[in-house]
Structure formats: structure tokens, C-alpha cells
Amino acid sequence: MTPAELAEAVLAAARAVFAERGLDLEALPAQTAVERPRSPEHGDYASTLAMQLAKRVGRTPRELAAALAERLAELPGIASVEVAGPGFLNIRLEAAAAGELARAVVQSGREYGRSRLLAGQRINLEFVSANPTGPVHLGHTRWAAVGDSLHRILVASGAEVASEHYINDAGSQLEHFGNSLYAAALGEPTPEHGYAGEYVVDIGKQIVAAHPEALSLPRAEALMLFRDEGYRLMLDAMRTSLDRFGVSFDIWFSERELHASGAVEHAIDTLRKQGHVYESDGAVWLRTTDFGDDRDRVLIRANGTKTYIAADSAYYLNKRERGFDKCIYLLGADHHGYVGRLRTIAACAGDDPDYHIEIMIGQLVHLVQSGGPVRLSKRAGAIVTLDELVDLVGVDAARYSLARASTDSTLTLDIDEITRQARENPVYYVQYVAARTASVARNAADVGLHRGAPEDFRPELLAHDKEQELLKALGEYPTVVATAAELRGPHRIARYLEELAGSYHRFYDNCRILPVGEEEITDLHRARLWLNDATRTVIANGLTLLGVGAPERM
Template sequence: MTPANLAEAVLAAAHAVFTRRGLDPSVLPESVALERPRNPEHGDYASTIALQLSKRVGVPPRELAAALAEELGRTPGVKSVEIAGPGFLNLRLDPAAAGQLARQVVQAGQAYGSSDRLTGQRVNLEFVSANPTGPIHLGHTRWAAVGDSLRRILAAAGAEVTSEHYVNDAGAQIERFGRSLYAAARGEPAPEDGYPGEYVAEIATRIVAERADLLDLPADEALTVFQDRGYQLMLDEMRASLERFGVHFDVWFSERTLHGSGAVEHALGRLREQGHVYDADGAIWLRTTDFGDDKDRVLIRSNGELTYFAADSAYYINKRERGFDKCVYLLGADHHGYVNRLRAIAACAGDDPDFNIEILIGQLVNLVRNGVPVRLSKRAGNIITLDDIVDAVGVDAARYSLARSSTDSPLTLDVDEITKNSNDNPVHYVRYAHARIASLLRYAVDLGVTRGDDFDPGLLSHAKENELIKTLGEFPGVVATAAELREPHRIARYLEELAGTYHRFYDACRVLPVGDEPATDLTRARLWLVEASRVVLANGLALLGVSAPERM
């Protein structure tokens, strides 16, 4: 019996009690939350449903709890229900019912942890969205790890997710990048407002190699070639770096297409139809102050130039017209000012900013070695790049470490700490737990011991077995909560708890026979539990884009 099964049983008991007593069923919740008591002596799970409902129906909480306990006591798999304090329900499962979870996990395999919590939602998840004028840097790398993990978690919760990278290829930065490449090709220093770093010279050299006559062309023609080809080569390099990091985008959306397709004009027309566009001082404005922005925003300047805000408005409307219910933006720490203006765009377009748009702001990340900042990348000039990080610590250590902390807080990663083979290193601790299980299962094969096609779940009655079973049962709820709250770090912290729980189980409960001892029914039951633990560790690591090693 999973926690979800038990929660359904509690709700079913409440419906039965309400029907029998003639109480108003409309006050019953759609779902019931269960908690695991800190003290195992208080039961396997606890519910406060009697306390929550007593005032609404005019029944003393302990009286209501007693009626619920009597009803739940008839539920198969529920060993006992006790009333504590003012009306808490403490529930204990029969060992056989609890142990069934191992079978459910193993049989579900990679699907265990998935749910239909967000089924029906079409989500556009935009993250990284780095300017195509330089390599992916450290700040983008944090969002790459978090965003791709969130994509996986949302999909596991039933949402239809499209991951999207917005390519800022229509602004002045592209022209500056072209001039920087042209200068590098001519052996000149970068323009004052240009881009430094060896990567600029590398790309310039590649472009010249493709067009031997390029430097003989008039400057304006050469600049156009450097700008267009340099942008494409830089974009290809960004894609390659992200793919190496395990991050694949379904859509690379070009800002240029907004302007070339008439999407900006279409969006402005829609906003004007909604009554939020006005003309003043020769410019065209969007009245965003009606929806919480600190000032109205210019869409078209008095000289006829479109603003970035016009493109932002068109991009949001384009997403919605592509059929996405929710547009989720993952933005860097320097984008706090975008929150209200993006929400205002949604409201001006006639949408609900509390539902149709979400803006997540990530805090800064620093890379150190023994407390000393890691040197800046020579190739990139003045930044640490994604490739630098992968070269220094590897994909798994980087992704896990970047995703395991809430994005609300700044993050400092120590290169030596996140790469050492020690239980003090969370990524090693979790991955080692999976490798340790894989080793045990290989040894079982060598001994000729298999778990068989079935087992007696009632044999899994040891306290440490029970603790492990309950921890495994929490995984689907953790995934669903991580999806709803947009918090991938919940998966990492859960995996660390699971790894610790598994190690305690293994230390207390001998799994394989020793010497000439024969395998028993308990051996096979524990092998099912071990395999269930391996499945959940592997599934959780996969949601973070981290490998689950067979050997370490």
C-alpha cells in the first residue's frame, strides 16, 4: 500500500462516516495529506482530517476521529488506528500491505514516481536564453541544470512540456559581435563596446578560412558576413556545449522571426484591441501600471524604433497562440525588474498573470577551490564557461550540485568538495548508494541467488525495512510537489535521505546468505526491496539528468 493508496482510504472512510451520520459531504477535501510521524512509535502515518473538519460539521474532533478510526480499521492492510491528542489519527499498516510497495516499485520500473498531477497542462519552459555572442557562462549553467531537471520533473507529473531557448539575435549586441570578429580577423583589438576573449579570434579565423576573399571585401559587406556567420557558429557552439551537458531544447526561437513574420505588429494590434495601448509624446505605450508595473512601457519610440519590450510582448503572445497554457520563464539574478512587467504583459493581453505566466529568478553562483575563486576562463575573456565547469568537475557533479539547492539562494560550489569520493559529498553519496546496490545484485547472481517472480511481503517486518519502505513510498509525492512548486532541489534532498535510509537498512538487515547458508524466503523478499531502492535512486537521478552508475 502506497501513501497515496492510504490517503485514498482515509478519504473514503470520511465519505462513509459522513454518509452514515448525515453530515454535509461538500466540506470534504478532494484529497487528504498524510504525514510521517517523527517518532516511529506513533505509527507509520498520521492524519489531521478530524481536526480540519470538526468545526465545519459541528462534531467534536475526538468524536469524529473515533468514527474515522473505526471505519479505517476495516480497511484491508490497515493494522491499527489510534487517536492521539485532540483528534490526530495515527495509522499503522500491516507489514504485508506495507511490503507490497516493493513489488509495485519494481514492476513499475522507470514509471515509478510519475503521476497525472499536471495532466492537461501545456507548459512552455524557457531557460538559459543566452545571447549568441559568447559561450554559455556559469550563471546560465545553473539555469541549464535546474531548467532541464524541471523539464523532466514536469513531464513526470503529467504535463506536456516544451523546453525553449530564446535567441536574442535582433539587437545591437549582434552588430557589436560582428565588429569584434572583424577586428580580430584584422589583428586589431576589440572595439571598446565589443567582446574580448580568445573565442572571438577562433571564430574569426574559422570564418576567414571559409571565405578567403573576405578581408578584401568592402568593410560593410565583410561586417555583414562576420555578423551573420559568427552568430551561427556561436549558436552551434552553444548547442554543442548544452548537449554535452545533457540539455536538449525542443525549440530554439529566434527573435528575428518575431520581426520578420509580423508577429510584433500582430501583438501590438491585439494589445490595442484590449484597450491598453495609447499614444503619447510621439511614442506608443502599453499601460502596464494598471497591472502592478512601476511605470508604463514604451512599445515604439518616437523615432519609430521598436523597443525590447515590444519584442517581449510579442514573444509572450506568440507562446500563448502556440497553445501553451503556462509560460514559465527562468531568469537570472539581474532580472528582478522583469517580473512585474512580464506579468503586466500577460494581463494586458487578457490573460490571468497568476496562472498563465510564471517568472522564476535564480540567484548567483560562484565557483571556488578550497575557498579561493576559480580563475577566469582565458578563452572567454572574463567569465567561467559551461565547458570550463564540465572539464573541471564532470557533468554529473555539476548538474547535481547546481540543482540540489533552492534557486532562491546564492550558491557557492567548491570544485574539490563536489568531486571527492566521500560520503560528505552529496552527489557521491547518492550515486554510490546506487552502485553499492548494483554490486550487491551482481554478487547475488554470482551466488546463484535470485529474487524470483514473487515474494512474501509480510516478511519485511524489521524496523529498518519499514523505514525504507516508507521512504520509497514518498517518492511519487516528492516528484509531484517538486513539479508544482518548480523546485528540483526537492528531488536531490529526497535522494540523499533515501541513500541514508538504504545504508541503515543494509547495515541492520543482512540480505545475502553467508558461507554455505541457503537462500531463504526472507532473502528473496529483501532482494525485492533492494531492487526497489535501486529503481527509485535511478529514477530520481534521471530526473536531475545525472547518471546512476553500476560501478564506482
């Protein structure tokens, strides 16, 4: 019996009790959940439904709980139900009913944990969106890890999702970048508003190597060449870094093309039709105060140039016109001023800012090394890049470290610490389970131990405390994935896997899976192998959602 089935049984019992006593069925929720109590004294699962309902129907929690307990206790698979405290329902399953899960998980394989929760939603998930004027740095790296994992989680929950990287290639930053490359190639100092750093010199050299004539061109032509070639090389480098990190975007969207396609004018027309555009002082304005902004915003300046908000609007509307009904933006805290703006744009376009647009603000990553802070300013040239981080700790450890924290928390990474403790990173604790389970499976095959036919599986033999604990952990996985999808929290997967890993290691330590020496193979060995393989399935599924490998050996 899975937790979901148990929860449904609790609700069904509530319906029966309500009907029997003439209570208002409308007071019942559409869904309920059972939780896993911290203390084993409180049973395998607990329901708080009676306490939640009592006030609504004017009964005491304990009275309702007692009635529910009576009904639930009769169900097959349920060993006992107790009413405790103010009205908790503490439920114990029979070992066999719990053990069933091992078979169900193995048979579901990669499907275990996937759902249709978000079926029918078409989601555009934008993240990273780094300027093509420098390498992907550590700030972006957090969103790369979190965004890509979220992408996988949303897909696993049934949504149709496109991951998208916006390229800011239309503004003056690219000009400054080109100027900097040119200056570097000439050996001149970095120009004002320019970019510094070794990568600028490197790219400058690459361009000169590929275009020996570059330095003898007239200045204006040379600048254009450095700008365009630098842009191309930088974009390639970004793609390469992200690929190596296991992150590949479905769509790379160019701002330049957005402008070239006339999308900006089109967007302003659309907003005008919605009645929120007006002209004043020679400029074109968006009346964002219609939707709570403290002042209106300019779309087109008096000099005819478009503002960034104009492009933002065009980009949002373009996403909507491409058929996405939910646009999720993953932005760093340094951009949280965008939130109101983007939501207002959606509102001005006639959309529901609480549904069509969703802006996740992730807090920044702080780096410290040798006790002091490390600055991440791109202009200053002191960059800690994605590539450097990966070189230091590897893809798995890097992705895991970044994905296991809530994006609401600023994350402090100590470079020394990461380097030194790479082996102690929690990712290895989890991956070690993948390796151990694989090793057990290999050894089992060597000694002729096989799971056998599913119908010969004896779930009731998995009655040891550690086996039951592990089974409960396995049963939680689908709920964890669903919650991670709904709350957009990939870190929940990581935290869950750490718990599951603990349960497995304790099981492994207490319950011998393989026969020792010449010992005869029994149904218990086979049952434990089912449990071993079920664990391997869940660990692998979970790590996949994080974009982290599940190694066969370590």
C-alpha cells in the same frame, strides 16, 4: 498499501463518520494526505485530518480522531491506530501491507512515480536563453540544470511540454560581437561596448582560417562576415556545450525571425484590439498602468524602431498562438524587473497573468575561489563557463550540485571546494546506491538467487526496522515527484533521493540480502531482493528526472 491508498482510506473513514453523526459532508476536503512522522513512536504514518476538521464542525479534535481510529483499525493491512496529542492519528501498517510496495514498484518499473497530474496542460518552458555572443557561463548553467530537470518532471507528471531557448539575435549586441571578432582578428584592442576574452580571439581565428579573404574585404563587408560567421559558430558552440551537459531544447527560437515574420506588428495589432495601445509624442505606447504598472511603456519609439517590450509581447503572443496555454519563464534574479512587465503584457493581451504566464525567478550563483569572489561578467572576459565547470567536476556532479538547491536561494560554489570534494559530493552518495543495488543484483544472479514469480513474493517477511524504513521511503516517491511538479522544485527530487539513499545504506548494512556461503536460499533472500530491485528502480527513476546517470558500477 501505498501512502495514497492510506490517505484515501482516512478520507473514506471521515466520510463514514460524518454521515453516521449527521455532520456536514461539505466540510470535508476533496483530498488529504498522510505524513511520515519523524519519530517512529508516532507510527508509520500520521494524519492531521481530525485537527483540521474539528473547528469546522464544532467537535473536539480528539473526539473525531477517536471515531476515525475506530473505523481505520478495522481495515485490512492496518495493524493499529492511535490517537495522540491534540488529535494526531498515528497509524501502523502490517508488515505485509507495507512490503507489498516492493512488488508494486518493481512491476511498475520506469512508470513508478509518473502520473497524470498535469494531463491536458500544454506548457512552454523557456530557460537559459543566453545571448549568442559568448559561451554558456555558470549563471546560465544553473538554469540549464534546473530547467531541464523541471522539463523532465513536468513530462513525468503528464503535461505536454516544449523546452525552448530564445536567441537574442536581433539587437545591437551581435553587432558589437562582430566588431570585437574583427578587431581581435586584426590584433586591435577590443572596441567600445565590445566583448573580450580568449574565446573572441579563438573565434576570430576560426573565421579567418575558414575565410582567408576576410581580412582583405572592405571594412563593412568584413564586419558583416565576422558578425554572421561568429553568430553561427557561437550558436554551434552553445548547442555543443548544452548537449554535453545533457540538455537539448525542443525549440531554438530566433528573435530575428520573430521580427522578420511580422509577429511584432501582429502583436501590437492584437494589443490594440484589446484596447490598451495609444499614441503620444509620436511614439506608440502600451497602457500597462491599466494593470497596475506604475507607468506606461513604449512599444514603438518616435523614430519608428521597436522596443524590447514590443518583442517581448510578440514572443509571448507567439507562444500562445502556437497553442501553449502555460508559458513558464525561468529567469535569473538580475532580470526580475521583467516579471511585472511580462505579466502586464499577458493581462493586456486579455490573458490571465495568474494562469497563462508563470515567471520563476532564480537567484544567482556566486563563485568563490581561494576565499575571493570570481566575477562572471562576460564583457570583462573573466568567464567561468559551463564547459569549464564540467571539465572540473563532470556532468553528473555539476548538474546535481546545481539542481539540489532551491532556486530561491543564492548558491555559493567554491571552486576549490568542488574540485577537492568532488568525490564527497552528495551525488555520489546517491549514485552509490545505484551501483550497490546493481552489484547485489549481479551477485544474486551468480549464486542462483532470483526474485521468483510475483505471486510467490512474501511481503510479510520484510519486517525488520530498516526494511520498513526503506519501504516507507520508496512509498513517498510519487508524492515527491508530484510536489516537485506542482511547486516547480526539482531540488525536492534530489533531497528525497539523499534520504532514500540513507535508508538503503542502512538496510544494506543491517539486512544481509544474499545467502552466505553454502546457506540455502530462502523466501527472505528473495523478498530482500525484491526490495533491493525496487530501490534500484526508484533511484534510477529519480536520477533520470535530474538528468544524472545511475551507474551500474562505481
